[in-house]
Amino acid sequence: MINVMQPALGEEELKRISEVFESNWLGKGKLVSEFEEKYAKHLGTTGRHVLSTNCCSEGLFSSMYLCDIKPGDEVILPTISFIGAGNAVCANGSKMVLCDVDKRTLNARVEDIEKVITKKTKAILLLHFGGIPCEMDGIMELAEKYRLKVIEDCAAGVSSKYKGRPLGTFGDIGMWSFDAMKILVCGDGAILHFKDPELRERAEKYLYFGLETKSGYENSVAQKWWEFDISCYGHRAVMNDITAAMALEQLKKVPMFIEEREKVHNFYSCNLKNISWIDLPLPIPEYCTTSYYFYHIQLKNGKRDELAYYLRQNGIYTTYRYFPLHRVKKYRNSGRFYNADYAADNTLCLPIHQSLTCDNCALIVDKIKEFGKKYC
Numbered sequence: 001m002i003n004v005m006q007p008a009l010g011e012e013e014l015k016r017i018s019e020v021f022e023s024n025w026l027g028k029g030k031l032v033s034e035f036e037e038k039y040a041k042h043l044g045t046t047g048r049h050v051l052s053t054n055c056c057s058e059g060l061f062s063s064m065y066l067c068d069i070k071p072g073d074e075v076i077l078p079t080i081s082f083i084g085a086g087n088a089v090c091a092n093g094s095k096m097v098l099c100d101v102d103k104r105t106l107n108a109r110v111e112d113i114e115k116v117i118t119k120k121t122k123a124i125l126l127l128h129f130g131g132i133p134c135e136m137d138g139i140m141e142l143a144e145k146y147r148l149k150v151i152e153d154c155a156a157g158v159s160s161k162y163k164g165r166p167l168g169t170f171g172d173i174g175m176w177s178f179d180a181m182k183i184l185v186c187g188d189g190a191i192l193h194f195k196d197p198e199l200r201e202r203a204e205k206y207l208y209f210g211l212e213t214k215s216g217y218e219n220s221v222a223q224k225w226w227e228f229d230i231s232c233y234g235h236r237a238v239m240n241d242i243t244a245a246m247a248l249e250q251l252k253k254v255p256m257f258i259e260e261r262e263k264v265h266n267f268y269s270c271n272l273k274n275i276s277w278i279d280l281p282l283p284i285p286e287y288c289t290t291s292y293y294f295y296h297i298q299l300k301n302g303k304r305d306e307l308a309y310y311l312r313q314n315g316i317y318t319t320y321r322y323f324p325l326h327r328v329k330k331y332r333n334s335g336r337f338y339n340a341d342y343a344a345d346n347t348l349c350l351p352i353h354q355s356l357t358c359d360n361c362a363l364i365v366d367k368i369k370e371f372g373k374k375y376c
């Protein structure tokens with residue numbers, strides 16, 4: 001089966017992990033700090049703005065507390081969002097206010113967001129679909145005008161930029177995921193970016209029980225190093241040196257990964273462009289760069305599901321992301337979202353990852369064309 005997504009790990013990661021074993025320290029330690037520093041550099045900033053955590057979903061959940069979003073406050077998010085974003089808002093007792101998206105990019109537009117702003121709106125929880133940047137100029141202007149917090153879910157936008165600036169650094173909080181299905185992978189892990197270094201300080205405590213002092217070695221100056229106090233009822237959500245070891249090696253490979261993904265993207269765009277029943281992803285504006293996380297096509301003939309089955313029977317796994325939150329029954333949302341519905345019913349994400357071979361890509365294109373000849 002050709003996977004739709006797949007990690008690319010090698011000897012370098014293994015070697016780095018074996019060093020962790022030898023060091024006898026598996027927990028959050030030097031390698032986590034090193035990863036935070038290097039990721040900060042990757043973003044063109046410093047460690048004062050960057051903090052690691054155990055997963056991006058934790059970042060979504062914690063962002064509610066950190067942005068001071070209260071029960072009853074409204075948070076706007078595109079209905080095409082990751083399920084963890086919806087849960088984060090609802091678990092906080094806040095009101096999840098969904099907005100529609102652009103039919104082709106699946107990103108929320110300024111007008112989609114502005115339509116649902118009320119006096120109770122406190123924040124926008126934005127998703128950059130597949131690492132393709134939303135229109136940040138307009139969205140940040142809106143946020144300023146209505147004094148809204150902005151939380152950016154750039155889980156998949158590890159190297160995406162908008163007008164030269166990395167995604168995730170526009171809002172109050174931004175976050176990237178390194179789970180098993182992302183581009184840079186380490187099993188589980190994430191980086192959070194905070195515009196305000198003071199918020200980063202608060203977050204660091206919140207993600208470790210709210211502890212005021214550090215325990216163990218780091219606190220060896222204290223006379224009784226087992227005593228402590230807390231500043232809040234914090235979580236325990238940290239990376240460890242095993243995952244950081246992998247992440248450090250993966251970070252070095254990101255430019256190469258993106259290059260490979262771009263090749264796959266261009267191959268599809270070149271070879272599928274004359275198929276009348278397919279809409280290709282829109283070209284991204286020249287002032288943006290993407291991480292090529294998804295390659296999403298849209299079927300104009302209503303046969304998306306049939307194509308997905310056909311490809312799967314031929315050893316090619318595809319999927320659709322993200323199932324719209326307004327269709328999740330538990331959320332009981334009765335709104336109408338015409339573009340999101342169109343996207344959810346007609347979009348298919350084709351395999352794209354850095355281990356996909358030319359033969360794989362050629363086979364995928366052939367099978368899509370074969371499907372067209374038979375059924376379209």
Ligand SMILES: *Cc1c(COP(=O)(O)O)cnc(C)c1O
Binds near residue numbers: 156188
């Ligand atoms: C993967 C993903 C997440 C969650 O990341 P984890 O690290 O697995 O918690 C959040 N948002 C989006 C858009 C994702 O793709």
